[in-house]
Amino acid sequence: MEKYTRKVHYYETDKMGIVHHSNYIRWFEEARVYAMEKMGYSFSRLEKEKKFSPVLSYSVEIKHSTKFDDNIEIFPKIISYNGVRLSISYDVKLNEKIIATGTTTHCFTNEKGLPLRLSKSIPELDKKFKEELKFGCK
Amino acid sequence: MEKYTRKVHYYETDKMGIVHHSNYIRWFEEARVYAMEKMGYSFSRLEKEKKFSPVLSYSVEIKHSTKFDDNIEIFPKIISYNGVRLSISYDVKLNEKIIATGTTTHCFTNEKGLPLRLSKSIPELDKKFKEELKFGCK
Amino acid sequence: MEKYTRKVHYYETDKMGIVHHSNYIRWFEEARVYAMEKMGYSFSRLEKEKKFSPVLSYSVEIKHSTKFDDNIEIFPKIISYNGVRLSISYDVKLNEKIIATGTTTHCFTNEKGLPLRLSKSIPELDKKFKEELKFGCK
Amino acid sequence: MEKYTRKVHYYETDKMGIVHHSNYIRWFEEARVYAMEKMGYSFSRLEKEKKFSPVLSYSVEIKHSTKFDDNIEIFPKIISYNGVRLSISYDVKLNEKIIATGTTTHCFTNEKGLPLRLSKSIPELDKKFKEELKFGCK
Numbered sequence: 001m002e003k004y005t006r007k008v009h010y011y012e013t014d015k016m017g018i019v020h021h022s023n024y025i026r027w028f029e030e031a032r033v034y035a036m037e038k039m040g041y042s043f044s045r046l047e048k049e050k051k052f053s054p055v056l057s058y059s060v061e062i063k064h065s066t067k068f069d070d071n072i073e074i075f076p077k078i079i080s081y082n083g084v085r086l087s088i089s090y091d092v093k094l095n096e097k098i099i100a101t102g103t104t105t106h107c108f109t110n111e112k113g114l115p116l117r118l119s120k121s122i123p124e125l126d127k128k129f130k131e132e133l134k135f136g137c138k
Numbered sequence: 139m140e141k142y143t144r145k146v147h148y149y150e151t152d153k154m155g156i157v158h159h160s161n162y163i164r165w166f167e168e169a170r171v172y173a174m175e176k177m178g179y180s181f182s183r184l185e186k187e188k189k190f191s192p193v194l195s196y197s198v199e200i201k202h203s204t205k206f207d208d209n210i211e212i213f214p215k216i217i218s219y220n221g222v223r224l225s226i227s228y229d230v231k232l233n234e235k236i237i238a239t240g241t242t243t244h245c246f247t248n249e250k251g252l253p254l255r256l257s258k259s260i261p262e263l264d265k266k267f268k269e270e271l272k273f274g275c276k
Numbered sequence: 277m278e279k280y281t282r283k284v285h286y287y288e289t290d291k292m293g294i295v296h297h298s299n300y301i302r303w304f305e306e307a308r309v310y311a312m313e314k315m316g317y318s319f320s321r322l323e324k325e326k327k328f329s330p331v332l333s334y335s336v337e338i339k340h341s342t343k344f345d346d347n348i349e350i351f352p353k354i355i356s357y358n359g360v361r362l363s364i365s366y367d368v369k370l371n372e373k374i375i376a377t378g379t380t381t382h383c384f385t386n387e388k389g390l391p392l393r394l395s396k397s398i399p400e401l402d403k404k405f406k407e408e409l410k411f412g413c414k
Numbered sequence: 415m416e417k418y419t420r421k422v423h424y425y426e427t428d429k430m431g432i433v434h435h436s437n438y439i440r441w442f443e444e445a446r447v448y449a450m451e452k453m454g455y456s457f458s459r460l461e462k463e464k465k466f467s468p469v470l471s472y473s474v475e476i477k478h479s480t481k482f483d484d485n486i487e488i489f490p491k492i493i494s495y496n497g498v499r500l501s502i503s504y505d506v507k508l509n510e511k512i513i514a515t516g517t518t519t520h521c522f523t524n525e526k527g528l529p530l531r532l533s534k535s536i537p538e539l540d541k542k543f544k545e546e547l548k549f550g551c552k
Contacts, residue, residue, distance in 0.1 A: 016328055016330065018330070021301065021330075021331040022299075022305075025297065025298045025301065029298075047291075052292055054292065054294070054297075054341065055297040055338060056337070057337040057338065058335065059333070059335035059336075060333060060334055061332070062330075062333065065330065
């Protein structure tokens with residue numbers, strides 16, 4: 001999956017003067033959306049087709065704090081995929097140094113919230129995830 | 139409309155050490171939702187009936203900054219209502235002193251986003267707004 | 277630690293119609309701040325004494341989604357404390373059913389970001405954490 | 415001031431399926447920070463010099479709603495500046511159509527929160543604002 005680059009916004013800081021920890025998980029979402037678009041199957045398209053991808057769990061480890069205006073890079077990578085559940089890891093880098101890592105786990109559902117098996121329901125996306133899992137992060 | 143009380147959360151502060159200005163408009167929403175429930179027609183119920191109330195415009199004036207853990211009070215008041223558009227003003231108080239004021243303006247729509255005339259579509263709520271406009275904030 | 281109760285806000289929902297997953301970690305912060313105040317050593321006081329408690333890591337597992345206006349209860353509990361690092365677990369309940377769980381891990385620092393040993397730097401808080409660890413959640 | 419372009423994030427939507435109204439004021443901040451950097455005096459630099467620029471008031475008018483993944487453009491423009499107070503207007507465009515407008519008003523303070531006269535305290539920035547006010551948005 002492609003790396004995603006963005007600046008830290010002022011409203012993401014807190015009174016400690018650093019980024020509030022809850023923002024990392026929002027950045028992961030931005031990176032995931034961006035990488036899926038670059039993979040050729042956008043999140044937008046998925047939802048237009050009335051399929052959804054809720055977050056089942058997530059974790060974040062913060063090694064070094066981030067500050068306003070920092071230019072961060074996020075490297076998402078598919079670490080597991082079984083046709084029903086997808087797990088992605090994220091490295092957050094500042095000046096080429098890893099400052100935070102994390103993971104998110106997702107399932108896929110239809111409009112009624114029922115889980116989908118992607119090989120049957122969205123074979124095109126299923127194939128892309130399998131390729132990503134095999135060949136990894138660029 | 140009833141006053142709404144809440145504490146300032148840590149994640150609402152920014153690196154200046156005060157509340158980020160974007161949060162006032164979120165507090166107004168909390169106060170509005172609370173006051174409508176107390177009025178006897180909850181926002182929840184409105185949406186369950188497939189009616190929506192988008193924000194058309196808003197304004198905030200910050201006189202004194204607010205800090206983490208401050209115990210603020212918000213006083214919403216209907217300032218105009220013509221059956222189609224609703225305007226609410228808000229006073230934010232800390233220790234009985236007004237520290238910020240603001241307004242929000244709303245319309246009401248059906249599921250397709252088409253505007254509703256409340257006297258026809260939701261007469262019960264129409265009546266409540268008219269009474270509030272007449273008798274004002276408790 | 278005391279349980280913390282609050283309503284789900286409208287602005288915490290996303291286009292799936294449920295709470296955006298990033299909000300759980302913000303609720304944990306609210307619960308932690310509330311519980312520390314009830315314990316007798318508020319987060320506010322900690323920061324007024326120029327001591328800080330950054331988040332080192334966190335994790336969330338979402339079992340059932342939450343919706344606007346849901347009345348949720350959060351039960352924080354100290355699960356480990358060694359004088360330098362503190363870990364708290366959180367159960368989120370809706371109608372007495374656990375809908376999400378999570379953890380946060382913290383250290384304590386002075387104004388310059390240097391780590392503190394609480395038994396030396398804040399003995400009063402050190403004692404409270406040790407008692408909590410021993411006797412657990414009310 | 416230069417225009418600022420960005421995508422709408424998933425976490426910025428609410429259960430109505432559109433962008434939550436509180437995000438516009440956050441986008442204005444992003445646009446302002448970006449435009450100041452392009453002007454040659456970054457917000458980061460301002461704060462490193464222990465000068466701050468709190469928001470005194472803001473207003474937003476939403477003409478058409480915005481959706482997830484929309485590619486929006488924000489055009490900030492200085493509309494008044496008297497050496498002590500600065501007002502900026504913002505046009506938000508989607509596909510070359512104005513979908514929202516707004517304003518923010520700011521003062522400038524030192525570390526203690528005391529207001530500054532820019533011609534005296536930050537003459538370089540004072541000059542830039544005066545030029546912008548004269549020659550307007552690119």
